[in-house]
Amino acid sequence: MISQGHGRTPARQATLNLRAFSLSVSTKKVYFRMFLVLSASLHPDSRSRILAKASVEELQSIGREVTLFDLAVTPLPACDGAIAYGDENVKHLSSLIESAEAILVASPVYNYDVNAAVKNAVELTGRAWTGKVVSMMLSAGGQGSYMSAMGLANSLMLDFRCLIVPRFIYATGEAFEGDSLADDDIDARVKVLVKETVGLADAVNKSESRL
Numbered sequence: 001m002i003s004q005g006h007g008r009t010p011a012r013q014a015t016l017n018l019r020a021f022s023l024s025v026s027t028k029k030v031y032f033r034m035f036l037v038l039s040a041s042l043h044p045d046s047r048s049r050i051l052a053k054a055s056v057e058e059l060q061s062i063g064r065e066v067t068l069f070d071l072a073v074t075p076l077p078a079c080d081g082a083i084a085y086g087d088e089n090v091k092h093l094s095s096l097i098e099s100a101e102a103i104l105v106a107s108p109v110y111n112y113d114v115n116a117a118v119k120n121a122v123e124l125t126g127r128a129w130t131g132k133v134v135s136m137m138l139s140a141g142g143q144g145s146y147m148s149a150m151g152l153a154n155s156l157m158l159d160f161r162c163l164i165v166p167r168f169i170y171a172t173g174e175a176f177e178g179d180s181l182a183d184d185d186i187d188a189r190v191k192v193l194v195k196e197t198v199g200l201a202d203a204v205n206k207s208e209s210r211l
Contacts, residue, residue, distance in 0.1 A: 033060050035198070036100035039070040040107040040118035041139075046072070047176050048139035051169055051190065052106035054181055058194040067100075069093055071117050079123040081191035093121065094128040102201035104194075109140035109148045116206065118152065129156060133201040135165035135193055139172075146170055163204060165197050 037059075039052035052068060059066040076093065077084040084090060097103060109112040114136075122129065134156055136149045149168050156162035169190060175183035181190075 012103075018159060034067055034096075034100050035102050035104065035201070036096050037066060037068045037070070037104045037106065038118070038121065039068060040105065040115055040121065042072050042115075042117055043108065044072070045123075045169070046108065046139070047173065048106040048108045048137065050176055050181060051137040051139060051171060051186075052104070052184055054187065054190045055104050055106070055194055058191050059198075062194070062198070064198060069096060071089060071121065075123055076121055077121050078194045084124060087124075090124045091180065094125045097125055097128040097132065100132065101127070101205055102133050102135065104137065104197060105152070106137040106139075107136050107152075109145045112145050112148050114138070114148065114152045122152070122155070127160065129160040129162055131160070132151050132162050132163045133165065133197060133204055135163060135167035135197040137171075137190070137193070141178075163200065165200060167191065167193055167196055169193055 037052050037056050039046070040050045041048045043049075043150065049072070052070075056066050056068050074089050076089055076094075077087050100187060105114075105118060107118045110116070113119075134153075136153070138145075138149055140148070149170075153164045157164055169186065171183070171186045173183075175186040181187045
């Protein structure tokens with residue numbers, strides 16, 4: 001008679017090992033860790049860049065890893081549908097987007113839309129955006145362009161199935177003083193936006209890690 005815990009056949013041991021492996025895989029938590037902030041303005045004294053930096057500081061304050069990609073510092077070529085995709089800066093941005101838990105886009109508003117630089121960045125990086133959580137921060141000259149984020153939001157949702165955070169920052173010139181935010185309400189909204197972006201991104205990535 002074989003005592004309990006001894007005499008396992010090779011086949012039974014292999015089955016137990018497989019079950020243990022399956023359990024370890026199914027319970028392992030695999031998350032993206034980095035949050036990407038994309039500053040799209042090319043203006044040297046950009047106000048939307050101030051929003052971008054405020055979100056970076058807030059992410060850092062809650063202990064999250066964050067990368068700032070500033071299109072004014074790291075320029076991208078115009079998308080020509082061909083050789084521009086091989087540009088080193090384009091490949092670097094694509095890699096950052098792919099590895100990001102979420103992307104926070106900061107852009108000025110021109111002609112009732114985000115600026116051409118951010119649209120060009122999306123064209124160049126394309127499928128890297130697939131399934132990503134995206135939030136937006138806009139700086140505009142007046143209150144009349146409040147819905148100007150919808151063009152980019154719809155494009156990202158329809159083309160790449162992005163999850164758009166249903167809250168965004170819209171700030172006019174009065175919210176800024178020098179190179180900092182002067183409006184406590186906008187500052188508070190940045191904090192709320194970061195909190196909701198992190199919460200949604202964590203929930204999505206935890207859910208996907210269980211699939």
